[in-house]
Structures are given as structure tokens and as C-alpha cells.
Amino acid sequence: MPKITYIEHGGKEHVVEVAEGxxxxxxxxxxxxxGIDADCGGACACSTCHVYVDPAWYEKLPPKEAMEEDMLDFAYQPQPTSRLTCQLKVTPALEGLVVRMPEKQI
Structure with missing residues (x-):
């Protein structure tokens, strides 16, 4: 299973094995x-799973679709490397992915 590193806003790291799919x-x-609230359960209908993808990983991810782009407009302080984690399927290629949570989710 690929390991993904989630970093809380305060800097605490969580390295988690996540099943493919x-x-x-x-x-x-x-x-x-x-730090990831996931209020809509993964339907891309909110922005409460917003993260900042480590710049080394950003270009390796599939491009954002229009719905994700629209929902990121509602995220707290979106940045160029912002993504919604509900839109990122785990594959072996994501081994080592690093994401950082914003100060809060809205």
C-alpha cells in the first residue's frame, strides 16, 4: 500500500498506508x-478536504477537473498547489505523496 504523509497546519506529520483505489x-x-473534515463524504460538493500538495508532487498528479476547480474557490486560502483530496485516487504512483493541511477547513 502506498504511504502518504499528511502534515497538520501545526507541523505534526502522519504517515499512513492507504489502500490503492x-x-x-x-x-x-x-x-x-x-485536519481533513470531508463534510460531503467525497462527493466534491464542499472544500473541507482541501490540502496543499507538496510542490515536488503537484505536477505528478492528474489535472483538476472543472468541478474541483469550482469547489476550490470556496476553500480556505487556496494556493497554486491546492487540491481536494477526495479527487485524488491512490495508486502505486502516489507512494511518498506529501500533503499539508490549511489552518482550517471551510
Whole structure:
């Protein structure tokens, strides 16, 4: 299973093995990683699973679709490397992915 590193806003790291086929959001929720609320359950209908993808990883991810772009407009302080974790399917290629949580989710 690929290991993904989730970094809380305060800097605490959580290295989690996430099964292939799940989303990065599901990996956080199933492992009780704080900072990813996932209020809509992964339907891309909110921005509460927003993260900042480590710049070294950003270009390796599939491009954002229009719905994700729209929902990121509602995220707290979106940045160029912002993504919604519900839209990132875990594959072997994501081994070592690093994401950082914003100060809060809205």
C-alpha cells in the first residue's frame, strides 16, 4: 500500500498506508488524521478536504477537473498547489505523496 504523509497546519506529520483505489481523503478519514473534515463524504460538493500538495508532487498528479476547480474557490486560502483530496485516487504512483493541511477547513 502506498504511504502518504499528511502534515497538520501545526507541523505534526502522519504517515499512513492507504489502500490503492481509495482517495487521499478516505485514507485520512479512515486513519483519523485531523485536519481533513470531508463534510460531503467525497462527493466534491464542499472544500473541507482541501490540502496543499507538496510542490515536488503537484505536477505528478492528474489535472483538476472543472468541478474541483469550482469547489476550490470556496476553500480556505487556496494556493497554486491546492487540491481536494477526495479527487485524488491512490495508486502505486502516489507512494511518498506529501500533503499539508490549511489552518482550517471551510
Amino acid at each position: 481509495l482517495t487521499v481523503m478516505e485514507g485520512a478519514v479512515k486513519n483519523s488524521v485531523p
